Amino acid sequence: MKKAVILGSGLSIREGVTPLESIPYVDIPSWPVGSVKGHKGVLDKYEDLWVLRGRAHLYEGFTWEQACFPTKYLAENGIEELIITNAAGGINSDFEIGDLMQITGYLNFMKPDNSCKLSRLTQEVTKIKTEAIASDDLYSGVYVGVHGPNYETHAEIALFKEMGAHAVGMSTIPELETANEYGLKVKAVSVITNVYGKTLDLGHEGVVEAAKKASQKLVKLLDLE
Secondary structure, three states: OOEEEEEOOOOOOOOOOOOOEEEEHHHOOOOOOOOOOOOOOEEEEOOOEEEEEOOOOHHHOOOHHHHHHHHHHHHHOOOOEEEEEEEEEEOOOOOOOOOEEEEEEEEEEOOHHHOOOEEEOOHHHHOOOHHHOOHHHEEEEEEEEEOOOOOOOHHHHHHHHHOOOOEEEOOOHHHHHHHHHHOOEEEEEEEEEEEOOOOOOOHHHHHHHHHHHHHHHHHHHHOOO
16 A cells, blocks of 8 residues: 655654655645745655655645645545654643654644534544554544644633643644545554643744654654654
8 A cells, every 4th residue: 555654843754764756845836835944845755655754834824725735646646545743732631742642533723614623533544553662652632733823822722621632733634634535544643742731831942852752653653664
């Protein structure tokens, strides 16, 4: 099965492996090119895997359609399985920095006409083999996607908790919904890079650094070595 992975802020895999082809996003017609630190903006093609090193975000000024384009491109170029990763803030107070959360449901606060719908990903397509990593290192839960770029207020976090969310971020929803439209098999994982009310807010630099440290654990979990 031909598969691809989208890497979130600071995440990296196969950095020392030479790809068969490496294409800067700027060289792909219509591809949205973001400028956030920790997103290289390159599509690396390996024999068994395509790696998207970075993504564009709505808060950078891109439209919903532009944010969905990379996933459409993958589907239209034969990708059948998509692995989506992101760096996210933990809402669940049990989380620690560096924990991994399999996304089994999501709340879309990025697109107004979908803002309060809880969508669940079926266990059949998102199941991850926990024997690849200690089971206590892998959580599962609901991801809430927000527009950003500002972090959430106390009132917003309280609302998200009430709605059953476990982690929050500013990406991933466009990819999830587009993958669903195209019938792709999906796995989605958040790397927890800070925890509300529990860890210090180190800003985007801290998010990138925490994600870098968790990359190897993510690689092992998803068998992406």
